[in-house]
Amino acid sequence: MAKLVVNQSKVKNIDELISICPFGALENNNGELQINGACKMCKLCVKKGPKGAIEYVEEEQASIDKTLWKGIAVYVDHIDGVIHPVTYELIGKARELAEKINHPVYAVMMGHDISNQCLELLHYNVDKVFVYDYEALERFKMEPYTAVFEDFVNKVKPTVILVGATTIGRQLAPRLAARLRTGLTADCTILDIKENTDLVQIRPAFGGNIMAQIITPNHRPQMATVRYKVMNAPERNPYANGEIIQCNIAPEKLESRVDVLDIIPKEKEQFIEAADVLIVAGRGIKKSEDLGMLQELADLLGGQLACTRPIAEAGWMEAKRQVGLSGRTVRPKLIITCGVSGAVQFTAGMNNSEQIIAINKDANAPIFKTAHYGLIGDLYEIIPDLINQIKAGKEVVIQ
Amino acid sequence: MKILVCIKQVPGTNKVEVDPVTGVLKRNGVESKMNPYDLYAIETALRIKEKMGGSITAVTMGPPQSAAVIREAFSMGVDYGALISDRKFGGADVLATSYTISQGIKLLGEFDLILCGKQTTDGDTAQVGPEISEYLNIPCVSNVSTIVEVQKDSMTVEMDMTTDVEVVKIKFPCLLSVDKDIFMPRLPSYIKKQATKEREIKVITLNDLEDKDEKHYGLNGSPTQVERIFPPDTNTHQEIWSGTSMELANQLYKKLRELKFV
Numbered sequence: 244m245a246k247l248v249v250n251q252s253k254v255k256n257i258d259e260l261i262s263i264c265p266f267g268a269l270e271n272n273n274g275e276l277q278i279n280g281a282c283k284m285c286k287l288c289v290k291k292g293p294k295g296a297i298e299y300v301e302e303e304q305a306s307i308d309k310t311l312w313k314g315i316a317v318y319v320d321h322i323d324g325v326i327h328p329v330t331y332e333l334i335g336k337a338r339e340l341a342e343k344i345n346h347p348v349y350a351v352m353m354g355h356d357i358s359n360q361c362l363e364l365l366h367y368n369v370d371k372v373f374v375y376d377y378e379a380l381e382r383f384k385m386e387p388y389t390a391v392f393e394d395f396v397n398k399v400k401p402t403v404i405l406v407g408a409t410t411i412g413r414q415l416a417p418r419l420a421a422r423l424r425t426g427l428t429a430d431c432t433i434l435d436i437k438e439n440t441d442l443v444q445i446r447p448a449f450g451g452n453i454m455a456q457i458i459t460p461n462h463r464p465q466m467a468t469v470r471y472k473v474m475n476a477p478e479r480n481p482y483a484n485g486e487i488i489q490c491n492i493a494p495e496k497l498e499s500r501v502d503v504l505d506i507i508p509k510e511k512e513q514f515i516e517a518a519d520v521l522i523v524a525g526r527g528i529k530k531s532e533d534l535g536m537l538q539e540l541a542d543l544l545g546g547q548l549a550c551t552r553p554i555a556e557a558g559w560m561e562a563k564r565q566v567g568l569s570g571r572t573v574r575p576k577l578i579i580t581c582g583v584s585g586a587v588q589f590t591a592g593m594n595n596s597e598q599i600i601a602i603n604k605d606a607n608a609p610i611f612k613t614a615h616y617g618l619i620g621d622l623y624e625i626i627p628d629l630i631n632q633i634k635a636g637k638e639v640v641i642q
Numbered sequence: 643m644k645i646l647v648c649i650k651q652v653p654g655t656n657k658v659e660v661d662p663v664t665g666v667l668k669r670n671g672v673e674s675k676m677n678p679y680d681l682y683a684i685e686t687a688l689r690i691k692e693k694m695g696g697s698i699t700a701v702t703m704g705p706p707q708s709a710a711v712i713r714e715a716f717s718m719g720v721d722y723g724a725l726i727s728d729r730k731f732g733g734a735d736v737l738a739t740s741y742t743i744s745q746g747i748k749l750l751g752e753f754d755l756i757l758c759g760k761q762t763t764d765g766d767t768a769q770v771g772p773e774i775s776e777y778l779n780i781p782c783v784s785n786v787s788t789i790v791e792v793q794k795d796s797m798t799v800e801m802d803m804t805t806d807v808e809v810v811k812i813k814f815p816c817l818l819s820v821d822k823d824i825f826m827p828r829l830p831s832y833i834k835k836q837a838t839k840e841r842e843i844k845v846i847t848l849n850d851l852e853d854k855d856e857k858h859y860g861l862n863g864s865p866t867q868v869e870r871i872f873p874p875d876t877n878t879h880q881e882i883w884s885g886t887s888m889e890l891a892n893q894l895y896k897k898l899r900e901l902k903f904v
């Protein structure tokens with residue numbers, strides 16, 4: 244149990260204290276300082292306020308035995324047996340964390356007819372693959388998948404569970420976390436682990452302008468989701484290592500109150516996440532026709548066109564081409580932003596790119612803090628010139 | 643049909659910054675608004691009610707001033723409203739938030755359908771919906787992009803799975819998280835706003851809930867804890883180029899060649 248206690252006598256200037264709280268959780272109630280329900284327990288008022296005015300009081304609570312929980316488990320995300328690549332990225336991360344605390348790495352896969360997939364997982368340096376192979380698990384359904392995952396946790400007791408923040412992971416992870424009454428941190432961008440096996444989970448918070456470091460100090464397992472392309476993918480080993488463990492579960496646990504009536508395939512889309520080169524159009528683009536110029540550059544570099552939110556909102560490009568917090572997270576080898584100011588909500592979706600080049604005519608644009616190479620200039624002059632040079636260069640090579 | 647919609651008040655702007663020198667959070671503008679994704683959940687509820695009849699209750703958990711979003715829901719056509727509010731709920735993470743809301747829902751009665759938005763713009767986890775469904779032990783489908791049909795004891799919806807779309811039938815009672823763009827949300831009506839000015843908003847505090855154990859709520863009921871907050875990293879290896887457009891284009895072309903992109 245922990246709480247904040249206000250010592251009214253030490254509160255000299257109420258308004259000053261109120262202004263410290265970024266969440267509007269401090270109130271002046273007839274001259275008395277009060278904390279309301281908006282409090283996020285960031286404790287800034289304790290640290291930045293006058294000494295002793297607000298105190299953080301913690302009562303001893305029974306702590307759990309963390310040594311009973313061992314192993315870092317990764318959920319194998321798949322649709323119809325096609326493993327989502329975020330799975331491998333998480334296995335790579337899991338291995339890194341596991342080495343620090345000397346724990347094993349597990350993969351958990353549920354589905355139907357998936358023995359080949361499990362064999363493939365053994366090429367990625369996992370110690371054990373736990374498999375639940377049942378017809379009822381062919382497609383993702385929240386209830387049976389949660390039941391299976393719960394079964395795995397009860398049997399194996401992993402200290403950490405990592406899940407890809409995919410369509411499936413974003414449904415399965417919270418349902419499981421609530422069932423296990425444990426913590427879940429969404430969309431972590433950095434993961435680390437302490438000696439005492441506490442997982443250090445870092446994610447953008449409050450809209451992305453701030454990073455929050457989150458821990459789950461007294462609950463196990465600790466759960467986190469991570470988006471695709473945030474962690475590094477490990478190399479595939481030529482040799483298979485580790486063992487596959489077939490698991491059983493009572494059939495009545497696989498029942499569901501949801502029936503899949505039909506599956507409608509979507510057109511094969513080009514996802515910007517898959518592109519090695521991205522050219523991003525920002526509001527520096529004045530009219531939709533001008534996108535043609537950027538498309539030409541993208542084609543010359545073998546890349547794709549992406550955009551910021553205002554461009555998507557204007558309907559000039561499809562929403563699925565939007566990069567950022569409310570768009571897609573991308574990690575191409577090269578990204579060139581054209582007329583993009585560099586709001587944190589945008590950079591949160593691309594700052595892991597290998598090479599970031601920014602063109603903006605405003606020398607003070609925040610994008611220059613994120614870019615590796617920043618060009619202060621007019622995109623309407625630079626891009627056409629660049630296109631001409633690339634074309635000319637190509638001719639030279641052909642001759 | 644009894645429908646419940648979960649809505650949340652969020653900061654009007656997301657321009658919260660950390661002062662790099664003092665480490666203090668800077669707040670620019672404190673106005674609040676309804677989480678934009680929840681407008682789609684409200685609209686979905688209104689459309690279903692128009693077809694099937696019944697009533698809609700909007701519920702929010704937050705400080706007293708968040709009752710404003712319930713008022714807004716009234717002016718869109720929602721019938722009843724409840725505010726789950728207590729100092730003891732402060733500092734709640736996803737688990738504690740979901741638990742508190744599910745306790746509040748139990749108090750409000752039985753619902754056939756519970757609707758949530760896709761995500762919030764401040765919490766931004768998209769996890770509260772599925773966690774509520776677990777606490778209520780009802781089936782749940784997220785990423786609902788289309789309502790195909792509403793039957794007597796179930797409904798058929800489309801779930802967007804990125805690579806394909808699943809048409810699924812889900813039994814009542816159930817919880818759905820709806821995607822943005824499922825329906826175009828209507829604007830609040832001035833007439834409805836005037837008509838519902840005095841409408842009661844039920845306030846639910848810890849004492850009203852079935853589980854009154856303080857340890858299960860707010861910071862104490864939250865397995866996760868924020869250890870520290872800090873400004874995002876800025877890139878340290880960087881070059882800024884200025885010059886005429888031609889010089890810049892030349893320099894960029896050379897760099898692209900050097901990096902082997904052309």
Ligand SMILES: Cc1cc2nc3c(=O)[nH]c(=O)nc-3n(C[C@H](O)[C@H](O)[C@H](O)COP(=O)(O)OP(=O)(O)OC[C@H]3O[C@@H](n4cnc5c(N)ncnc54)[C@H](O)[C@@H]3O)c2cc1C
Pocket residue numbers: 450524525526527528550551552553554565566567568569570571581582583584585586587588589592602603604605608620621622623655656763
């Ligand atoms: C919760 C939340 C989520 C959000 N999610 C996203 C998201 O996912 N993705 C996203 O992009 N945004 C997102 N935003 C919006 C974000 O805050 C910014 O408003 C947006 O990224 C700005 O887009 P922009 O850079 O294209 O436009 P602006 O900020 O208007 O910048 C345009 C830039 O172009 C430059 N420029 C103009 N003319 C030229 C020229 N001829 N040559 C060179 N430069 C020129 C200007 O100097 C300026 O810097 C979100 C906001 C919130 C609150």
Ligand SMILES: Nc1ncnc2c1ncn2[C@@H]1O[C@H](COP(=O)(O)O)[C@@H](O)[C@H]1O
Pocket residue numbers: 648649650677679680683701702703704739743757758759760761762763765766767768769770771
């Ligand atoms: N405090 C809250 N009160 C009511 N509903 C909420 C609250 N927080 C989240 N929700 C609901 O859960 C959805 C997902 O929120 P989140 O998990 O925060 O992204 C929102 O769109 C709301 O429908």
